[in-house]
Amino acid sequence: MRIRRFGAAGAAIAAGALVLAGCAPGGGSEIEEGTALSVAWNQAFYAYNGNTADGNATANNNIIYMMSDSFAYYDDTPALVQNPDFGSYEKLSDDPLTIKYTLADGVKWSDGTAVSTADLLLSWAANSGAFNNVEPEVDPETGEVLNQDEIDAGVFFDSAAIGGGLDLVTEVPEVDGNSITMTYSEPFVDWELAFNLQLIPAHVTYQQSVDDAASDADAAAAVATAIEEGDTEVLGPLSAFWSHGYDMVSMPSDPDLVLSYGPYVITDLVQDEFVTLTANEGYTWGEHKPVIEEITVRFIGDPLAAVQALENGEVSIIAPQSTADILTALEGLDDVTVDTTSDATYEHVDLTVNNGGPFDPATYGGDAEKAQLVRQAFLKTIPRAEIIEKLIKPLNPEAVLDDSQTIFPGAPGYDDMIAENGSAEYAEVDIEGAKALLAEAGVTTPVEVNFMYALSNPRRVNEYQLIAESAAQAGFTVIDAGNDDWGSKLGDGSYDAVVFGWQSTSTAVTSSQATFYSTGGNNLNGYANEEVDALYDQLAVEYDPEAQIDLLIEIEKILWADAYGVTVFQFPGVTAYDNTVVDGVVPAPLAPMFFWNFWEWELVG
Structure with a gap:
């Protein structure tokens, strides 16, 4: 299933009005060592960067959600919940629309490198399209890109988020300490959601595409400088790697390609079979600390096979695309809670x-x-x-x-x-x-x-x-x-x-x-x-x-x-879970659906 980075329909839930709330309860408990849970999803993970045109899919973003953090997230209401543990944002002006984002102290990547304004600048540069100076020319019959050499020689961040508001921020954001300030060229009604995007590590992207000998600090600084100066010689290879370098169907040999800045980190990925996430020991700044040490998401495309896996105890949570046969099969299982909340x-x-x-x-x-x-x-x-x-x-x-x-x-x-x-x-x-x-x-x-x-x-x-x-x-x-x-x-x-x-x-x-x-x-x-x-x-x-x-x-x-x-x-949504194994599963209409409160999941018994 594809997702829309900015939602499936205007006014889909609340006519575009955003409801702000305090932090959700839950989290903050100690990880129970040796605990593990298996759940199922209907499509395999294939990209760490969920912002790209190719990577923008629920199958990827469910996983990314558990290994990242954000300025705000949606609960099951759905209400937009601000997340000051990660950072804060404030509107400084309506004319021109000016928004300041500030990272909280202590937020870091799983390799120990601080999440910094360089990462925020890279997110703006990539998802605004501000530096893109070439567009792909595609053969309509074969899908082959005809001007690949031109793309390789230019700057092209292949982002699915372009057109989602950040394109109105045409000037490089101003950096001040741990904050960046964005000035919009015109008002934008959905400004509060425009920058709520997955971050990609600036230092890793630079090391992988420009200079593998650069230290983490120097690499991050080089990205910030390239963006501030509009250096296309650096932004060209940086954009190419940002767009395609994080595509993967199996565990990469370099763990830097799956860095986390959230509660979990990917520790195993087997093509078309499963992805395993293990609690991130370096996640110390937020309240969304998980209790379960290891979560494995198994890829089961066939809904009946997912029901069978639930019945056999191979997985404990599923959300198959529902049919009458699927619902009948689920309702016939013992100790299984079935929720039929409609999906957005x-x-x-x-x-x-x-x-x-x-x-x-x-x-x-x-x-x-x-x-x-x-x-x-x-x-x-x-x-x-x-x-x-x-x-x-x-x-x-x-x-x-x-x-x-x-x-x-x-x-x-x-x-x-x-x-x-x-x-x-x-x-x-x-x-x-x-x-x-x-x-x-x-x-x-x-x-x-x-x-x-x-x-x-x-x-x-x-x-x-x-x-x-x-x-x-x-x-x-x-x-x-x-x-x-x-x-x-x-x-x-x-x-x-x-x-x-x-x-x-x-x-x-x-x-x-x-x-x-x-x-x-x-x-x-x-x-x-x-x-x-x-x-x-x-x-x-x-x-x-x-x-x-x-x-x-x-x-x-x-x-x-x-x-x-x-x-x-x-969609007639259906989420089913084994209530003798796991508690705290609360389906939500918006993506990431039942994953939204993973930090509140607890094993029963």
Whole structure:
């Protein structure tokens, strides 16, 4: 499952309003030596840097969450909880918007190096795109980067967070002791979330990419100097390593590549099997001290296999993608607590518009209108209501069709949104309408559509089959491109349509910008519309909740008219745990879901 660094939908939980609270209780206990717990997740860990376009996935960020710290985090309410043990932030000015971040004393990396303003500066430089001077040129058919030499010679931080607010901080932040101060070029409504990102160790990134002989202190200082002076000779290799040097599917030989600045540190990683985290002895500054010495996250893609592993005692917590069979199987287990809290995640089908396929204007000699008609025709064949009825209502009888790209059903503004956004055009399957659109486009059938989905996920298999059967009636040949490695293939142009879920990580009103903005870090299908970009620019500086909804409605009118894709349903979440083994498990709607309070987990008995 992919995550949106800034959330899955504006106004998804609280219409963009952030609720501040004091520190959550729990933590602070002594680690119980020799204790261990195994849990399961449905996708393998593959990147230590969860900020990159490739690494921005729940499978990575759940693990990273347990080995990092932050200025604030979400609880299960969800409320944004400030974390003064790590650091603090304060607004110094509204005009211009000026924010000061200060690190607390004693915060350090697991190699003993202090977390410093150099790490904060690197986070700003990488996630603002301020120094990027080259963009990848990708072959639409193969996904191959055509200008790799140019990228290697330039500066390109491949961040998924670009467009999330830090791009408005165009000048290098001012450093003063253990603080940095950021000045925005214009107001930004979600400023409180813009810099709440995973840190990557500046000293390690420099040593790995520029000078492996540099001391930790000198390396960190060199990064800060390069950023302050705009030294592209240093920033070039630094950006390349930041973007790709932390990709991994097995335990690296150099432990510096998995440094922790949080409660746990990675001590073992076996490809496609598990990752083990051990309590970080150097974590002394925070209240989130874990009790369990070792946590192993096993990678189990098949939901039924996860249930079996729970029953057999191989794992004690699971959160499989739910089906009626999965829920029935879980409810039949003894000593297992099952929580069906809905996730802040939505299922959707996206169409690729830049890969030379059936939905790309280039296929029709640059005729954007013809490509749009073909996209509209395909979306008219997607049996959204049937998917809800057969796959979701057995789990949640109250489930409804999700008709918004940016607001969840039941959230403020949703009813106004779906009354105006144009989603009604795709409420029901319209085979004759799809045929008419193809005829209007002058496109002969069959039209081949490579459709990607998670091959080991039974619900996605069923969705694919329902879609393929329906689309065939209108003249589409939907080719099975199911793949267990679907997450790493997102955005590579190898597919024409894909079904997956966006997982929220925050309540930011501008969260969807990362997906629909032409240069957004989560823009995986090549969509670009100048009017949409302009509306998001307005949204970023709009503080009135009603006006925010109005802007989102205007954005969605364009998205639905452009036949970007369709939303289908909000995930029926399920978390199950063995209550004879572990206590303190509290599912949360936002990522990292049940991992959010890992420091409160305790072994029973």
